[in-house]
Amino acid sequence: MTDHISKQYDQDLETIRSRMMQMGGLVESQARAAIDGYMTGDIARIDAVIANDKRANELEIAIDNDLGQIIVRRQPAASDLRLILAVSKTVTDLERVGDEAAKIARMAREIHGSRVVSGIPLTAVGHVSEIAIGMLRRSLDAFARLDAAAAARVCAEDVAIDSEFRSIIRQLITFMMEDPRTISTSLNIVWVAKAFERIGDHSKNIAEHVIYIVKGRDVRHIPLAELEREALG
Template sequence: MPDHTSRQFDQELESVRGRVLEMGGLVEAQIRDAIDGLATANRELLTKVINSDHRVNSLEVMVDEECQHIIARRQPAAGDMRMVFTVIKTITDLERIGDEAVKIARMSSNLFDANRVQVPRFNEIKHAAEVAISMLRKALDAFARLDAVQAASVVKDDVQLDEEYHSVLRQLITYMMEDPRTISSSLEIITIIKSIERIGDHAKNMSEYVVFMVKGKDIRHLSLADVERAAMSTDE
């Protein structure tokens, strides 16, 4: 491949990588605004989350089209093909994270529309959301720096988030049993905490793609110990 063509190819890959990080920043802001809107009963913030969904969707379509053009024009091989594959898979998970943030915003609006201002287990929900946001950030940072070890750490964080999700779920079930008047609000909170757990799942998926991109190893469905070994391995 001539040098100028190679440089153009590198620029195209860098462009789509930048778009992925831009999209990641947007969905992180959506999550934060949704949780802040829930905490403060800020309807404008919740509406902002819902209205920003089209920007995330547009970016997904744009990056997907760019990747398809790269495949058609450049016919990338080996590591470059893994990069393009990772981008395509990652933007799908980012779009779904955005959908979960919108769901949180809609459920929060429902709570306030029904004047159910008291949000049970909010501190636990906020902490779970911070864990999910941290996982997203780490996955994006690992993608940007091609860091398989950091990507593998996100898989470990997902175990913690799952435990927090099940803990809040048990608490809310007890809450509903003790006071049936809280059933409606508790069910909406369960939807919110489930969306947070799903955000963590998508961040975990993204981290798995990074390990595949860097190491050429498919770590889906492996034990945590095997994931960490694959990330630290020197053979590709």
């Protein structure tokens, strides 16, 4: 009987982790669709991203409810409790990634509805979007494999995304100074770039949760070198 209960418990945990990965896949596809809509001006795709945001919200609530049930029914041991806490925090980060994707889509709608698009470098955010979405994908892969070393590599990428964001700001400031008519659209592009920088931050958070599960240490707010030592040690 005890063995049966234990197997059911493991199955419950795996089901929740699987649903979290499903949510991760959803918000990653939302981010990809958002940048595609931004680049192409495909209004149908842009509107679909905004409409689909509620799916991520619904998954967040459902997974949190399941986690609450497991804590009440199973009284998890320390290692399982770490996994449960990390899944709960990761789901919050994923929901916020979904929010950022919807924000990018809303900015894209405004940008392409404006008459002042010509000459403004919409592609300026192309590289930062690639870095951010790549970080998200790799953080989820590290979670699926509980790979602390891979998670540490994701954390290290945060420096690149911050540098890229600063470069975009400098480029757009030049455009706004040269032609004040571009100010409104340029500011919207800044918000798009900022949204991708935030997606990178949430991806780094997810990677830190993986290290917490595997190593049992909260590595938030510590220097990168120390985080890497902890993950690889």
